[in-house]
Amino acid sequence: MSAPSGEATRQPRLGALGTARFVWRQLTSMRVALLLLLLLAVAAVPGSIFPQRDQDLAGVATYVEENPALAPWLDRLSLFDVFSSPWFSAIYLLLFISLVGCVLPRSKQQWTAWRSAPPRTPARLERLPEHRTVLAEGSREQVLVRSAETLRRSRYRVQVRPDDGSGSVAAERGHLRETGNLVFHLSLVGLLLALAASSLLSYRAEVVVPVGQGFTNTVARYDTYNPGVWVQPDDLPPFAVQLQDLSVEFEEEVGGQLGAPRDFQADVLVQRPGAEVEPDQIRVNEPLHTGGAEVYLAGNGYAPVISVTDAEGRLVYSEPTPFLAQDDAYSSTGVVKVVGSRPEQMGFTGAFLPTADFDDVLGPRSVFPDARDPLLLLTGYEGDLGPVNDGRPVNVYELDTRLMEQMTTEDGAPWSVALRPGDDAVELPGGRGTLRFGYPPDVVAAAQAAGEPASAVDPLPRFAGFTVRHDPGRIPALVFSVLAMAGLVASLFTPRRRAFVRVGREPEPDGRWRLDVAALARGEDAGLAEEVDALARRLGAPLAEPPPEAPAARSPEAAAAASPAPGGAGATSTTKTADRTGS
Amino acid sequence: MGESLASTSNLLVYSAMTVYVVAFVAFSLDLSGRGRAAAAAPSRAGALVGAGGAPAPSTGTTGAPAAGEPAHERRAAAAIGVTTTWLALLLHTGAVLTRGLSAGRVPWGNMYEFTLTGSAVVTAVFVLVLLRRDLRYLGAFVVGPVLLSLGVALAVLYTEAAELVPALQSYWLVIHVSVATVSSALFVIAFSANVLQLVQDRRERLALAGTPPRRGQFMDKLPGSVELERAAYRLIALSFPLWSFTLVAGAIWAERAWGRYWGWDPKEVWTFVIWVVYAAYLHARATRGWDGRRAAYVAIAGFVCLLVNFGVVNVFFPGNHSYAGIG
Numbered sequence: 001m002s003a004p005s006g007e008a009t010r011q012p013r014l015g016a017l018g019t020a021r022f023v024w025r026q027l028t029s030m031r032v033a034l035l036l037l038l039l040l041a042v043a044a045v046p047g048s049i050f051p052q053r054d055q056d057l058a059g060v061a062t063y064v065e066e067n068p069a070l071a072p073w074l075d076r077l078s079l080f081d082v083f084s085s086p087w088f089s090a091i092y093l094l095l096f097i098s099l100v101g102c103v104l105p106r107s108k109q110q111w112t113a114w115r116s117a118p119p120r121t122p123a124r125l126e127r128l129p130e131h132r133t134v135l136a137e138g139s140r141e142q143v144l145v146r147s148a149e150t151l152r153r154s155r156y157r158v159q160v161r162p163d164d165g166s167g168s169v170a171a172e173r174g175h176l177r178e179t180g181n182l183v184f185h186l187s188l189v190g191l192l193l194a195l196a197a198s199s200l201l202s203y204r205a206e207v208v209v210p211v212g213q214g215f216t217n218t219v220a221r222y223d224t225y226n227p228g229v230w231v232q233p234d235d236l237p238p239f240a241v242q243l244q245d246l247s248v249e250f251e252e253e254v255g256g257q258l259g260a261p262r263d264f265q266a267d268v269l270v271q272r273p274g275a276e277v278e279p280d281q282i283r284v285n286e287p288l289h290t291g292g293a294e295v296y297l298a299g300n301g302y303a304p305v306i307s308v309t310d311a312e313g314r315l316v317y318s319e320p321t322p323f324l325a326q327d328d329a330y331s332s333t334g335v336v337k338v339v340g341s342r343p344e345q346m347g348f349t350g351a352f353l354p355t356a357d358f359d360d361v362l363g364p365r366s367v368f369p370d371a372r373d374p375l376l377l378l379t380g381y382e383g384d385l386g387p388v389n390d391g392r393p394v395n396v397y398e399l400d401t402r403l404m405e406q407m408t409t410e411d412g413a414p415w416s417v418a419l420r421p422g423d424d425a426v427e428l429p430g431g432r433g434t435l436r437f438g439y440p441p442d443v444v445a446a447a448q449a450a451g452e453p454a455s456a457v458d459p460l461p462r463f464a465g466f467t468v469r470h471d472p473g474r475i476p477a478l479v480f481s482v483l484a485m486a487g488l489v490a491s492l493f494t495p496r497r498r499a500f501v502r503v504g505r506e507p508e509p510d511g512r513w514r515l516d517v518a519a520l521a522r523g524e525d526a527g528l529a530e531e532v533d534a535l536a537r538r539l540g541a542p543l544a545e546p547p548p549e550a551p552a553a554r555s556p557e558a559a560a561a562a563s564p565a566p567g568g569a570g571a572t573s574t575t576k577t578a579d580r581t582g583s
Numbered sequence: 584m585g586e587s588l589a590s591t592s593n594l595l596v597y598s599a600m601t602v603y604v605v606a607f608v609a610f611s612l613d614l615s616g617r618g619r620a621a622a623a624a625p626s627r628a629g630a631l632v633g634a635g636g637a638p639a640p641s642t643g644t645t646g647a648p649a650a651g652e653p654a655h656e657r658r659a660a661a662a663i664g665v666t667t668t669w670l671a672l673l674l675h676t677g678a679v680l681t682r683g684l685s686a687g688r689v690p691w692g693n694m695y696e697f698t699l700t701g702s703a704v705v706t707a708v709f710v711l712v713l714l715r716r717d718l719r720y721l722g723a724f725v726v727g728p729v730l731l732s733l734g735v736a737l738a739v740l741y742t743e744a745a746e747l748v749p750a751l752q753s754y755w756l757v758i759h760v761s762v763a764t765v766s767s768a769l770f771v772i773a774f775s776a777n778v779l780q781l782v783q784d785r786r787e788r789l790a791l792a793g794t795p796p797r798r799g800q801f802m803d804k805l806p807g808s809v810e811l812e813r814a815a816y817r818l819i820a821l822s823f824p825l826w827s828f829t830l831v832a833g834a835i836w837a838e839r840a841w842g843r844y845w846g847w848d849p850k851e852v853w854t855f856v857i858w859v860v861y862a863a864y865l866h867a868r869a870t871r872g873w874d875g876r877r878a879a880y881v882a883i884a885g886f887v888c889l890l891v892n893f894g895v896v897n898v899f900f901p902g903n904h905s906y907a908g909i910g
């Protein structure tokens with residue numbers, strides 16, 4: 001298996017270690033990081049073009065139906081699961097490996113840089129991009145100390161160097177820039193981990209609840225339930241929510257937005273573990289916190305009460321039956337599964353229209369979401385409903401008619417019925433029983449006799465669609481996002497500057513000291529000149545008016561030679577202009 | 584009350600557009616060199632006064648000598664442009680406010696209002712930047728798009744004023760959208776600078792090769808590509824944190840409205856894509872071997888994504904925007 005060692009040594013090769021090092025260096029280079037970033041952007045785009053399973057399962061099903069030839073290929077390329085696809089994952093994992101590989105060494109460098117002294121004071125300060133000369137009073141030591149103090153107050157890290165020639169101060173600021181950049185990149189790693197926690201440890205469930213009913217936080221009660229990989233059914237904290245009332249408002253004014261929803265609010269009673277039952281409210285942007293999970297109001301609709309008796313005259317079905325809205329005017333569809341009827345099980349499918357209208361072209365449909373002229377349209381089936389209570393809850397809204405036969409009238413046409421609330425019960429064909437929109441009259445009478453409110457036997461209660469969500473990753477995700485933004489701002493807007501002050505060799509004839517103040521920036525820095533102006537102003541008085549051969553005033557020799565004539569305000573500005581235009 | 588406010592708003596939009604046209608013409612005249620007069624620079628007078636049709640000297644002027652704009656030039660047309668832009672902004676702001684009042688809420692509940700408000704913010708950001716820096720040469724490239732988007736808003740996107748659907752009633756949405764608008768405005772202006780930078784870059788290279796471009800002499804009046812590059816970078820550096828904030832605020836809103844902070848909804852996908860592309864731009868500038876020109880292409884790609892996000896995604900891609908029932 002292993003090659004003879006002699007041969008191996010003869011061959012000039014990188015070796016496994018060398019190759020690895022090469023690949024690593026490439027991977028952590030800026031160029032590859034840039035490439036991966038661009039790739040990431042491109043790779044995300046198909047996720048907005050094709051429907052995604054995670055988010056729109058029905059959309060995927062429709063797409064597959066409409067494009068039977070193309071869809072399997074798209075599926076093979078994970079184009080319906082872009083954001084969990086191997087190629088998308090590969091890109092972002094490589095990117096983050098690159099990021100860590102790039103940022104950790106830089107963090108180490110930064111750690112040492114924090115604590116090292118500012119660089120050597122350049123010999124010729126007049127060569128730096130910004131340079132001013134001022135005159136300061138006091139002893140040499142005092143001048144140095146005052147300069148250091150001024151710089152420190154401008155948030156520089158400062159070192160005084162009395163033995164550096166005639167004495168200088170070196171200062172540096174802007175480490176925050178690199179630190180901010182590192183915090184930003186590291187926070188992105190944290191954010192990725194928080195997202196991972198979200199997808200592994202969270203669960204999300206949906207449940208439809210007619211007014212007057214409730215639900216408990218158990219897997220069996222939910223219509224849909226999507227747990228993260230690491231979530232067990234036992235992990236769900238026990239709580240119960242009872243829907244007391246649901247108020248819904250729609251746009252009434254005739255215009256482009258007639259019927260658009262305006263306000264939804266669910267009044268609920270909440271039973272948290274070990275606590276009293278408490279009333280609460282859930283609105284669209286205001287979820288309910290139950291301790292361990294949030295409950296969101298995600299949708300609403302109508303749950304017409306349907307009552308069915310079978311051939312033996314027994315009341316086998318009598319309950320609010322949610323019909324799911326299919327359009328903005330709440331044209332809704334739903335199914336009724338009558339499990340206990342004899343001789344055979346029955347099923348009904350159909351539509352519910354809150355404000356019914358018969359359009360010549362579109363057929364029956366609803367024209368307004370509120371129940372102004374409600375109408376229930378049903379057709380019936382008889383036979384075997386198949387497994388109903390096997391814990392696969394999505395089936396509640398679909399009727400599997402493979403083992404059933406459609407009910408027909410005597411002339412063989414499919415049987416169908418249109419009902420308004422309070423209509424008399426209709427006979428099912430073939431003496432199979434009766435069907436009614438609402439509770440049977442004896443039930444209503446009993447409820448009234450018992451003093452129950454009319455809403456208890458309302459033939460047309462609304463339902464609320466609740467989303468229950470528990471997500472331990474969201475707070476960390478928020479924290480890291482905020483950190484990342486703080487780092488970003490620090491990194492983009494902290495100027496990195498070095499400033500130096502040098503004291504002249506000899507005091508001027510009037511006893512003051514000549515100070516050279518100079519600074520340079522790393523990277524672009526529009527504010528540098530302003531800052532040096534301000535520093536110069538704080539450190540001393542402007543230099544006296546220089547002799548006509550202004551540019552020469554730059555060198556200490558020439559300045560020393562110039563006679564220190566007292567200069568007025570006009571003289572000051574001239575000095576500065578000369579200084580600036582020359583630099 | 585609401586009715587009459589809404590029609591006042593429309594009237595103000597038309598007035599603002601009229602004034603924008605004046606501003607646009609003024610800025611364009613300035614670029615063409617007609618509105619300029621060299622006040623106290625006799626040495627330059629020959630080259631600059633009324634240089635409208637005359638070809639500029641073959642080299643030197645192209646890409647503006649490092650010092651940039653001749654300091655002593657009076658630019659009457661540009662001054663008119665700035666004044667009229669302020670006036671237009673005033674009318675435009677009035678239109679936004681009356682629109683908001685007529686609907687009784689923030690004026691960005693639909694695409695018409697978003698465009699109306701967004702373009703006002705573009706103008707506002709531009710005139711505010713003008714207070715600090717002389718970017719008047721960008722005037723035509725900012726006012727032009729603003730005018731165009733107002734036209735599109737009126738012609739294509741117009742919607743009656745009305746309240747919002749419940750999922751849109753959240754102060755996080757207000758924060759999210761307002762920051763997104765300011766950020767987009769900065770990206771728009773940066774885009775203008777990037778495009779001009781590329782044109783200028785091309786002209787400079789042609790001039791270097793000894794074959795100065797024969798058309799588009801007005802470009803000689805603009806700063807060189809290096810300065811334009813720097814201007815674009817500053818704008819994007821300012822905008823990028825705002826866009827990051829947009830992303831986070833949007834996630835917080837989605838968390839509250841739908842119970843998940845990130846769901847790869849088409850809108851979210853594109854907000855993310857835009858963010859990544861501009862991050863790539865910031866990287867590109869710091870990558871050895873990537874000059875300003877290639878970085879500019881990345882920034883322009885980012886801007887195209889911004890347009891896709893607003894124009895295409897809102898209209899064509901299915902998203903989490905049906906609030907009626909359980910989907």
Ligand code: HEM
Binds near residue numbers: 098100488862866
């Ligand atoms: C998730 C992927 C990444 C994103 C979203 C990202 C984003 C950014 C952004 C927005 C900036 C500019 C702001 C600032 O200076 O802080 C930046 C700068 C920088 N990034 Fe990244 N980055 C990523 C990965 C990387 C990787 C893998 C590397 C190393 C190879 C890297 C190295 C740098 C460096 C050196 C700078 C400073 C550039 C300068 O001096 O202007 N980044 N990054």
